Amino acid sequence: MTGLAFMVAGLGLMVWAWLSVGRQVLAGVRYRLTPFIVWTSVPLLLGPPLFSRDVWSYAAQGALVAEGYDPYSVGPGVLSGHVIEAVDPMWMQTPAPYGPIPLAYGGLVARLTMDPYVLMLAHRLLAVLGFVLIAWAVPRLATACRVNPAIATWLVVANPMLIAHGLGAAHNDILMLGLACAAFAIALTGHWGTAAVLAGVAAAVKLPGGLVVVAIAAVMSPLAGRARLRLASLTIAGAISVLTLVTVGELTGVGSGWLSALDVPGLIKSPLSISNLIALGASGVLGWLGEDTAAQQALQIVRLLAMLIAIGLIAVLGLRSSIHNAARAVGIALLALVQLGPTAHDWYFIWCLPFLAVARPGRKLTTALISVSIVLTIASPLNSSLRGAVIPILVTTALVLVVVGCLLGRLRTLQPALPTRTKVAATTG
Template sequence: MNRWTYKLRRITWQQAYVCGLVGSIIIAITSHMCGATRTRGGIMQALGLTSLTFGHMTGIMVVIMWIGVLLLMLSWIVVGGHILRHGRSLTTKMTTAWIAPLFFAGPIMSRDLYSYLMQGTLARDGINAYEHGAAANPGPLLFEVSADWRNTTTPYGPLHLWIGDLITSVTGDNITAGLFAYKILSIASVVVMMWAVARLARHFGHRASVAVWLGVVNPLSIIHLIGGMHNENIMMALVLVGLYAGVKMGPWRGLVAGATLIAMAVSIKATAFIALPFLGWIAVARIAGRAPGGLFRETFTRVLTLCATGIAMLGITSAVVSLVTMLSGQTWGWIAEVTGNTKVINPLALPSFIASSITPLWSTFDSDITFNVVVNAVRPFSTILMMLGLIVVWWVFRTDELLALKGATLAYLVTCVFNSVTLPWYYTAALALIGVWTFDRRMIFFTAWFCLAMSMMFDGGGNNRLYSLWWVIGVCLLTFWMTRACLGYAPRRPMEKTDEWILHPQPREIQM
């Protein structure tokens, strides 16, 4: 063990708390200088400090922001080491240190919040957001929406627009007030996610502290679900509570409650629907028992139950979405707009990765072969693979409740890989579920490493750094070392040379 690894492993719980608190405060402060900052108005203009938001000072603030992100990441992985190696329990005090300062932060690593507010004004003013972009409703908010999205219709569901309508009806065109309203909603949603994940973990015999630490309050989720205020937070809060209802309440009551909540999540964002078929397998397993061994073997009772639960879930989903659509005053136009963000390009999505990889070489032989030509050719095949993958995962992971949750996790990962567009916060859906069921040390290790590395792949304003090879390599090496040192584990290291982890609930876990 080298000197730096030894120092990292010697960081105490209290030092990690201070480190995380300071890091979160730094992120909150610098978000107003080098985050997704306002083009007009804002706190820096009110304070007469706009000189900190451009020129050389911006470069300095970017460096300070990354120091804050690193401190938050360091705190999180050190806490993870204490939880896994020493049996410590994740405390409210620690999670508050990571989250609370971000209440005062502006949007970071994405400008989507301004689009949410703008879409809310469209709904408020009776403009169909599925036919018109932000430019149809000029006003102060329009200047804050990214130019790429001003003429783009929304891909989100009627509940998303209804929430935006309610918020902007209260806050008007006051961007600061609207931001704080969404911030409260974001923090509340993450708290609900923590509650649901903790209870799901206990239900399946896993430590709640491990599940919440790994799946909900990791830096990737904190930065993008609270800092960026993406609507995945509300979506996954509803999905997770729905899944918990499915495993905890009576089989049929759990199915009805779970389907209702997931249908509401679908009304936020269509990808919530991925969890619904696995809720069906949970109900089938609880009503008709486990599936028999064999890939294609099923009992007649389970098949009948599957048909009954499937019809019930589709009926509930249709009824709930229809009711939300009617009450919100929206139309069904969002069904046709769910692919409206395909203009986003980054190598997290397989089609973009393939196009980015082969276009430079191919174009040297044929100048007519451009990135857009390749990505448009690959996307249909990737979509077909995604659909096939979802079907295969749904069938393979049908045996019981636990396998159904594993299947839902893998299904969300399939969509992240094969979808036409993937952004870092899309992974928060799969991450929220992983800690609930896995006892595999390699999976926990690589998940933690992924959370750390991905937290540094978008800059404060929302531009990705995934095409900067040296940045990606450097971040991946640094975060791999941090993960290995703090967790006391490396995938290729002999078991006798790694630390033992406490993954099962203990009679009395160590408290603060």
């Protein structure tokens, strides 16, 4: 409890500092963001992973590859020794749901050492690479979309949610997101073929990264009124990305077996997913009525319908988006995938953050992004690693509510500056 209390207090201070800097940036005051980002992120790089044990699973899955096992057929439980001691027991027998890139990389490192701490640092290095790619791409995307790059950089790169979950927890999602942002930025320079390849590489980390082809297709065919051109562009960009995804799997020797394990994250019934809440509600009512078989079927049916709706929405966005709102289309598509998917962890909401931040967000959307970032940063300790610990969860939740309540009151002072009238843009270098 002492550790949780200090953690919540530290996260609150981190958010308070971010809001204080944001007040100046949004007002158009010149502010160097790089030192702030460095001071808030570097202390996390050598410490143990925060809020999640996933990176220990990454280490163990890399060890599986190094030992000659197929990580898409067996779980870390077939191993022994220190490399599996910190793996969450829930994932000990499950196959890896990740793409070939992190597994092949983990296998290379595990051939050099089986020290779990070194393996964890090696995977955090991938998160650092993704973070750098995001920091490189966001100002360029903002400039292309006629958004103040300083505001976009503050809202995304300096965001404590990205720093805490991305660098602190070292999730694969950050590398996926960095590659997707870089693909979009490169597409805006006219190199859409290279961008489509990068989209495939992003999908080879985690599949949602491939959705950036929606933006790439919009850049390829700027004539928004011609559905045939848009469909052709989407088909070409998608084909290049899929071919890249398959090629990466073959070149790394890991293959494409991970596609059959994509339902593994759905084992956690997260309340952050709308479809999951509906499914659990329907299943609970049917179970209360004594229809246990129907309750289980309802859970699967609702999840399936939600995914079909998400796929339909993504298809519509892909065919209707234009070069002017391509970023918003990708952001909405990723948000739909999170909310309508079978599960949603708090760090999944980072997926849509860069794209919505550069999509000419008005005051309401900016406030919403800031509010979600505050809540999901300070509530970070309340994740699946605390399941069953009722008293710590209740006490920490109370602390979170108090801290968040105080910080949300500061949002009234954050008035977004008009992008075209900002007197002096803050530098990011």
